[in-house]
Amino acid sequence: xxxxxxxxEGFKRDLGDFNIGDTVKVFVKVTEGDKQRIQPYQGVxxxxxxxxxxxxxxxxxxxxxxxxxxxxxxxxxxxxRVEVIKRGSVRRAKLYYIRGRKGKAAKIKExxxxx
Amino acid sequence: xxxxxxxxxxMTQVIGEDGKMCPVTVVAAGPxxxxxxxxxxxxxxxxxxxxxxxxxxxxxxxxPMTGVFSKANSKPxxxxxxxxxxxxxxxxxxxVERFSKGDIVTVSGISKxxxxxxVMKRHNYAGGPGSxxxxxxxxxxxxxxSSYPSRVWKNKGMPGHMGSERxxxxxxxxxxxxxxxxxxxxxxxxPGAKGTxxxxxxxx
Numbered sequence: 587x588x589x590x591x592x593x594x595e596g597f598k599r600d601l602g603d604f605n606i607g608d609t610v611k612v613f614v615k616v617t618e619g620d621k622q623r624i625q626p627y628q629g630v631x632x633x634x635x636x637x638x639x640x641x642x643x644x645x646x647x648x649x650x651x652x653x654x655x656x657x658x659x660x661x662x663x664x665x666x667r668v669e670v671i672k673r674g675s676v677r678r679a680k681l682y683y684i685r686g687r688k689g690k691a692a693k694i695k696e697x698x699x700x701x
Numbered sequence: 702x703x704x705x706x707x708x709x710x711x712m713t714q715v716i717g718e719d720g721k722m723c724p725v726t727v728v729a730a731g732p733x734x735x736x737x738x739x740x741x742x743x744x745x746x747x748x749x750x751x752x753x754x755x756x757x758x759x760x761x762x763x764x765p766m767t768g769v770f771s772k773a774n775s776k777p778x779x780x781x782x783x784x785x786x787x788x789x790x791x792x793x794x795x796x797v798e799r800f801s802k803g804d805i806v807t808v809s810g811i812s813k814x815x816x817x818x819x820v821m822k823r824h825n826y827a828g829g830p831g832s833x834x835x836x837x838x839x840x841x842x843x844x845x846x847s848s849y850p851s852r853v854w855k856n857k858g859m860p861g862h863m864g865s866e867r868x869x870x871x872x873x874x875x876x877x878x879x880x881x882x883x884x885x886x887x888x889x890x891x892p893g894a895k896g897t898x899x900x901x902x903x904x905x
Binding site: 588589590592593594597638639640659661662663664 | 710711713714715716720722727729879882884886
């Protein structure tokens, strides 16, 4: 392995297995003054981008009627953990089409899990 | 002054101490072996000659250079430079441990070659409009006045060869020192392509 991948390896993080279309809860560390608390941010993963230390994912939610999208770097130290709430079944890698939709039309079909 | 020779390995992103992403250049720096110590009595000035990038095959070293290295009792090296550093003896090694996190360094190296370039790329001339029937697109325009001076001023920017020259970048911060791997992580970009040999200096 070359030196650059060795260095990147040291910063990589495993946030668990989640994919595009999944509803996730991201626990974000928020620093206020000298206090730190954890704030959950729940929404749908509408895309993943990049690789190595540059990898990031985009989470969209509707907050008080306003669409909010946040991009989180996977190796960001401000993410405490990520919980998967629901597995989504989608046919696209980027779910930008849900931006123009509201209510039921913006719903993502849940993945059927076979046991 | 603390100096070291290095080789640019490429760039990546790492997470800094404040949790922000930092663009860094990865440089394999040192260890540099002191080949010769020049003194005011012998050579007229004080300096040390160091070698970097070991030559593995001894047959690739020519006879005059073999003499230089055998005199210092060292391995043969590809790059030889003179540094203004004191209190070092022949055979001593300069390693990245002389640098620490947060140091401000100056980096010199040979920039990427751009070939024969026009004035817009080489000297940042504005050029002309791209459309509306303009036939003056990337040309330099007038290169001087007529009766006075009746010649072109010296240093007038003209098309020509660009790049492949020594470039120095100052005020670069060291983000991390990996002593066991002989690697420096320098914030931002440094001159040259991957594999360029660099001089890294720290004022003290």
